[in-house]
Amino acid sequence: MAQLLGLLLLSFFLTSILLVPFIDLLYNIKMRRKDQVTTDAFNKRTPIFDRLHGYKKGVPIGAGALIIGVVTILVLWASGLLGVKVNSWEIFILLFAFVSFGLLGLIDDVKKTFGYKGGGIFGLRLRHKLIIQIILAFIISLIFYFKLGYDFINIHWFGIINIEWLFIPLATFIIVAFTNAFNITDGLDGLSSGLLLICLTAFWVLAAQIIDRSLALFIALWIGSLLAFLYFNVYPARVLLGDVGALSFGATLAVVGLLTGKIIALAVIGGVFVAEVTSSLAQLLSKKYGTKKIFIVAPLHLWFQNKGWEEPKVVIRFWLVGILFALFGIWISIIQVS
Numbered sequence: 278m279a280q281l282l283g284l285l286l287l288s289f290f291l292t293s294i295l296l297v298p299f300i301d302l303l304y305n306i307k308m309r310r311k312d313q314v315t316t317d318a319f320n321k322r323t324p325i326f327d328r329l330h331g332y333k334k335g336v337p338i339g340a341g342a343l344i345i346g347v348v349t350i351l352v353l354w355a356s357g358l359l360g361v362k363v364n365s366w367e368i369f370i371l372l373f374a375f376v377s378f379g380l381l382g383l384i385d386d387v388k389k390t391f392g393y394k395g396g397g398i399f400g401l402r403l404r405h406k407l408i409i410q411i412i413l414a415f416i417i418s419l420i421f422y423f424k425l426g427y428d429f430i431n432i433h434w435f436g437i438i439n440i441e442w443l444f445i446p447l448a449t450f451i452i453v454a455f456t457n458a459f460n461i462t463d464g465l466d467g468l469s470s471g472l473l474l475i476c477l478t479a480f481w482v483l484a485a486q487i488i489d490r491s492l493a494l495f496i497a498l499w500i501g502s503l504l505a506f507l508y509f510n511v512y513p514a515r516v517l518l519g520d521v522g523a524l525s526f527g528a529t530l531a532v533v534g535l536l537t538g539k540i541i542a543l544a545v546i547g548g549v550f551v552a553e554v555t556s557s558l559a560q561l562l563s564k565k566y567g568t569k570k571i572f573i574v575a576p577l578h579l580w581f582q583n584k585g586w587e588e589p590k591v592v593i594r595f596w597l598v599g600i601l602f603a604l605f606g607i608w609i610s611i612i613q614v615s
Contacts, residue, residue, distance in 0.1 A: 278485070281497040284355055288501030292347050296340070296509055300516050303337035308390055310336045310517065336514055339386055341522015344502045345379045351498045363491040366424045370417055371495050371532055377413050378456060378528040381406065382520035414452035417532060418445045431538050451540065452531040455547065458554035459527025461576050466514040468578060468592045470507050472549050472599045473526055474500060479546045479603035483537045483610055492536050512589045539610050546606035549599045553577055
């Protein structure tokens, strides 16, 4: 544990040193949020979103790329030079999700920032990006099944249930769902990154419980880097994750949860993310098939903001709910094995 805490602090200090020049770099290359008209999945205007978030114009985006870079390098260094005993396939699956989904998000950031409208890779539409997410998640699920031997789910009151090859589509769905849940939640300063820190701390406890050093190492380095980023991301944010961070972190959070073998705990610990994506999905379905929208605006954090809650109040209260979900998820996991 002392070694992991030392690596966490190293990740924190390294990210802290690099963040300010990285923010300056984002300013210089004009990787900043634009004042643009946003649309929903049906290409319809979202005036409430534009009104509530117009002040974020000019804030640099893409800090997720730095976190991905720092954590990836430190994971490879720690598992190599420091000789930390790790499961190579676990490290591979974590870094594959971390980097591949990050690259997909980077494409989105470049497209939105520089207004690229041509064909080719930067001309990807929403359905194309979803297809790519499914493909990447499917590859990860295959590694879970064939290389790590995951063909089961662990459910409280029922114990370990062998579902064999059905684990592959289930894991694919969970990864894609959390990828988009995190992306949807990443709307207020400090909201998604703070919630992620809470979730990762809970999973760090579970990783220590099952003595998974590979997972514990990765989480420790990720927490350290996120702590440094959150200092610059709280209201009013000096830098934003961007889709490069949102897609990467959502997918990797799902992988972290799956590696613990506790799918129910993942849904509970990430309960705020689940609530956010559920509210957004319900809103989209009501727009398409219903006669009246369920919410005035979705997801939930926007609904509360539109009700008059100040942004920091929404964020802090969502963090508090996230802490309760995390504690409940840990409790469920502990009583499963007691």
